[in-house]
Amino acid sequence: MRSQNSQGLLITSAPSGGLLKILLFLLLFVSISFSQKLKVLYEDGRVGVVDATKTSLNALQRVVYTEKPIRVKYLDQLVYSSSVAIRGSGPFNFSINTSPGQNLSVLSAGASVSFSGACSGGLDNLFCSGGPLNFNVSSSSDWRLIVQSVGKNIFLSDVSTTAYYLGTGAVNTGRTGRNVLVGVVDSGIDLCHPAFKKPDGSSKVLFLYDLATNREYNRQQIQSLIASGNCNFDSLGHGTSVAGVISYIARDADLVVVKLPDQMTDADVMQAFDYLRNKKDQLGRPMVVNVSLGYNVGPHDGTSLIERKIAQLSGPGFVVVVANGNDGGRRVYGRIGALSGSASVDIYSQGEGVIDLWYSGGTLRGEFCVGSSCLSASPGESKTASFGGCSVDMKNVYPSPLNGDGNLRIETNCTGDLTVRLYSIGGTPRVDVYIFSLFDAMELKNHFLDDGFGGYLGTVLVPATSPKVISVGAISSSFCSQRSYQNLGFIAPFSSRGPTRDGRIKPEVVAAGHCVRTPMAGFQSYRDSAGTSFSTPVVAGLVALLLESNPNLDVDAVRNILTSNALRDSAVGNVPNNLYGWGKAFLPPEAVPGGGSPGGSGGSSGGGGGGCNSASPDLYTALLALVLTAVLRKRIRRVL
Incomplete structure (x- = not known):
């Protein structure tokens, strides 16, 4: 034993x-x-x-x-837009080839823009008769344009200069998610927000289940709550924003919202999956589930319990879409290959967190040190210690019943320079190091993998590592910040990169996520949001359109459609890769059987159209701090 x-x-x-x-x-x-x-x-x-x-x-x-259970965190917000981005510096002229009936809108930053040719109206609402539309850009410095299209998708061959894909083409598929269920596993929802109101006045929310109280509200009860004004079930606001993005893409889908406890864990998320799968089976309708949260603890190879749960429930008409994470710009993953002697993993810490090391191909002894104070554990040993004002809980498990590998896990609230020394005691183990910490309080000082584009490989979070989910990264897609402006059309700096620990490409696709217009809980208004939390519901909305056409698609079939239709440009490069996956998420009408006519909403001024002109760094910072209060708070045991 x-x-x-x-x-x-x-x-x-x-x-x-x-x-x-x-x-x-x-x-x-x-x-x-x-x-x-x-x-x-x-x-x-x-x-x-x-x-x-x-x-x-x-x-x-x-x-x-x-x-x-392991505490999990909601992923920060990012941005969403559509169609193509055009970047330049100084005066410039270019053209777009248009089709009869095509409707364009242009958002500009850093430039004055005039046009001539095949379209009439204003830049925010151009109606085209077909033929070249010529643009003249007046600027003495860098500028950015976003060109959105309804009625016809824009491809790079239509633009006379270098452009970068942003949009999904959803509005031109002719599908709206009718008869599809969208499960939202998140912080709740503001039922009264107009983003969730159907044209007939009824709510888009079919069921709301509060996991903490074990109470379910059906549509009739939801309508009563709305009528009484007692309808904001989202103190964080994250779930309201996520659900709002899905509603932009699949406006006729019915939402089934699971409100997680404020101090949520992965066990809560697993129970939410059970509830949603049961609801899908009871109603006999297809469902896509959006998961905009994750954590960096576990084997990252598909064998964790939450990943097993997803695989257990996955099947025809039940597809889970997960955010890849927002750790792409942080050194939270490292690798040591073929350890034959010893090696040191150096970490800088400003607070409590978890150092999670998984090893295979041999065995090792681990030693955790703060200055000259050290604690060691060989396979099968469990140790605790107190080093002055901090505590350490260290376990070395071999073999793990999850996958047969070894796992050295260290939970600590020690600060400053920390060291984990590893000693090979059998074979030549390969070691993967994961860091998960409160308020991003820990980061590796060595062994991290630079991706060559300003980010770090291996930073994808659990459960996006599951082989039975569609994982989604984010691209910078509007002008809500200086960083998104400079990075427009490219991978968002924070978007987590693959691969998984067992070498699979993640994400599958990326979508606009820097910035998206999202509804604000407790208000009748919108804000600019950023994060893979918000590129993920873009793709979940696309999956809803696919399930409308074929309710029996499973995750593998959906993955094939999304990856085979993903857009590639010079930013994406050769695919697949661990930044963009197979490319930028996109659905041409032919990918959605029966599609082909405009969806009737979401045009140049529709929800999710881009904008982001009123973005507030102070608002983003405040929201980030609020969201991170739900992050892991590990219980550190002290030695008496």
């Missing part, structure tokens, strides 16, 4: 030791003060979430592995 570790408990008792198994299970359960839940792995390979006080002894005997 193995000892308890920070990941969980492996139970290897003989059949006659069933009582011991239950006692060990209960010991782990009562040691977890922040949660009433445990994630479990059963003998038959299923995973689940249980409350030991409500689970039968017979059911507990079938558990072979338990794991305490």
Whole structure:
């Protein structure tokens, strides 16, 4: 029998030791003060979430592995736009070849723009009769233009100068997500916001389930809440913004919202998946699930319990779309290959967090040091220590029941320069290092992988690492900040990069995410939002359009459609790659059977159209701080 570790408990008792198994299970359960839940792995390979006080002894005997919940965080906001971006410096002339009935709009920054030729109206609403539309740009410095199109998709061959794709083409597919369910696993929703109001006055939200209170509201109850004005179920505002982006893309889809607890964990997310899958089956309708959250703890290879849960529930008409993460500009992943002697992992820390090392191809002993104070653990050992004013909880598990690899996990609130020394004690193990910390308080000083474009490889978060999800990165897509302006059309600096630990390309696709117009919870207005949290619902909306046409598509079929139709330009480069995946998410009408006519909304001034002219850095900073209050707060045990 193995000892308890920070990941969980492996139970290897003989059949006659069933009582011991239950006692060990209960010991782990009562040691977890922040949660009433445990994630479990059963003998038959299923995973689940249980409350030991409500689970039968017979059911507990079938558990072979338990794991305490891991805190997860909502991903920061980014931006969304459409069509193409054109960048330049100084006076410039170019043209776009237009078609009869095409409707264009132009957003400009840093330049005055005039036009002539095949279109009439104003720059914000051009109606074209077909033929060249000529633009004259007057500027003495750098400038940016975003050209949006309804009625016909713009391709690079239509533009006489270098352009970069931004948009998805959703408005031109002729689909609106009718009869499709969209599951939103997030912080809740403001039911009263006009973004969720159908033309007939009814709500787009079909069900709202509050996981913390175990209360479900149906559409009739939701309408009553709206009528009474008691309708803001989103104190963070994140879920309202996410759901709003989906509604831009798939305006006729019905929303099924799961409100997570404020101090959410991955166990909560797993329970949300169960609820949504049951709802999809009860209603007999296809569902796409949007997950704009994640964490950087676990094997990152598809074998974590939350990834197993997704694979367990995935199937025809049930597709999960996940944000790749916003750690692309941070040194939170490192790799050491073929360790034959010893190596040091250096970390700078400003607060509490988790250092999670996974190793294969051999075994190792780990040593955690703060100055001259050190704590070591060999495979199978669990240690705790107090170094002056900080604490350390260190576990070295080999083999992990999740994947057979080794896992050295260190939970600490020590600050300053930290060192993890690794010693090979068998074979030549390869080591993958992941950092997850409160308020981005930790970062690697060595062994990180520079991607050559200002970011870092291997930074994709769990559960975007699952092979059974569509993972989404973000591109800079508007003018909400100086950084997005300079980076327009390219990968957003914060967008997490692949690969997964087992070498798979992530993300599958990228979409506009720097900046998107999103609804504000508690207000009847919108704001500019940035993050893979908001490029992800763009793609979830596209999946809803696909499911409208074919309700039986599974994640593999959806992946094939998205990757085969993704747009490539000079920013994307050769595909697939670990920044852009297979390219920029796009749906031509032929990819959505029955499509081909304009969707009737979302034109040049429609929701999600771009704008971002009123972006406020102060608002972004305040929102970021608010969202990060939901980040991991690990319980650090101190030695008495």
